[in-house]
Amino acid sequence: MRSKSALGFVAALLLSSGSAGTDAPAAVAPAAVDNICRQFAQRINGFNPDQCRLAGLKPAAAARSVEGRPLLVRDVPAAVPSAKAPRRVLVLGGIHGDEYSAVVVAFQWIERLRGDRFQRFQWRVLPCVNPDGLxxxxxxxTNAHGVDLNRNFPTPDWDAHAVSYWKGKTHSDPRRFPGTQAGSEPETRWIVEQIDSYKPDAIVSIHAPLNVLDFDGPYTPPAKLGYLRLAPLGTYPGSLGGYGGMFLRLPVMTPELPTATHTPSAEQSGRILIDLIDWLNKNLPAEG
Ligand SMILES: [Zn+2]
Incomplete structure (x- = not known):
């Protein structure tokens, strides 16, 4: 006799294979994922808990947030088979906990990428890297220690400048505290470890609400991604743009959505992704 949970498993498979294109159907979310998807939905207006539950997320095996919440990962393989290794793109959502739209867009992109039968990149999406802040x-x-994770990356100028910059330029703004040392936070260390082990060819970190596209690192940046026009904002000691773009010499794109709380439609966020894939296709040819 089939158990109730086995039936639930089959139902989830059917549901997810109905919406996905190329990717294997997502299994039922582990309880920790299920639980945090529900909490996101309670907090973020317009957040779809089923899109989260069926996104095929895995909690990071060896890392947690300061308060012990799971750090979520979704790998989406290239849809087009190739003899050459696909180039890799790392996408981060919600490094700032009060930028809800960034998390929603990361989930919209997971769904869209899974249904894209033509894209030839390998993606790793970390849709909410600061769950405690959110x-x-x-x-x-900031995270639960009051640290701005986007000022906590181990850039070469961190020791010399991060704290003095914070005190001088931001007048010790608590929203921009870089921490007491570079990489002091488990969330930052986890992202650094992801960059280290995944070896992305490009990094995308979704933010809000400046309504522009920021870009750091090598390559000629795109003039726009969707409705977001290029307007480089510069880097700060300990920022991901400084760490990934200037130190590791990777292209780091920072789409700054127009509002932190209003969720863009899937169509709007899809246009940003289409332009992103177009830029990747032109600038990152398949590896030999
Ligand atoms: Zn931000």
């Missing part, structure tokens, strides 16, 4: 009451930009 699920705090109220949500805040």
């Amino acid at each position: 699920l705090a009451q109220p949500s805040h930009r």
Whole structure:
């Protein structure tokens, strides 16, 4: 006799294979993923908990947020088979916990990438890298230690400049505290480890609400991604743009969505992704 949970498993497979194109159907989410998807939906207006549950997310095996929440990963393989190794793209959502739209767009992109039968890149999406900031009451930009994760990366100028920059230029703005040392936070260390082991050819970190596209690192940047026009913002000691773009010499794109709380439609976020894939196709030919 089939158990109720086995039936639930089959139902989830049918559901996800109905919406996905090329990718293997997602298995039922582990309980930890199920639970955090529900919490995201309670916090973010317009967040689809089923899109989250059926996204095929895995909690990172050896890392947790400061408060012990799972750090989520979704790998989406290239849809077009090739004799050459696909180039790899790492996408981060929600490094600032109060930028809800960035997390929603990361999930919209996972769904869109899974259904794209023509894209030839390998993607790793980390849709919510600061779950403690997002699920705090109220949500805040920093992690649970009050550190701005996007100022905590081990850039070569961190020791000399990160804290003095924070005190001088931001007047010790608590929203921009870089931490007491580079890489002090488990979330930052996990992202650095992901970059180290995954070896992306490009990094995309989704933010809000500046309504522009920022770009760091080598290559000629795209003039626009969707409705976001290029307007380089510069780098800061300890920022991901500084670490990935200037130190590791990888192209780092930072789409800054127009609002932090209003969710773009799947069509709008899809246009950003289409332009991104177009730029990748032109600038990152398949590896030999
Ligand atoms: Zn941000």
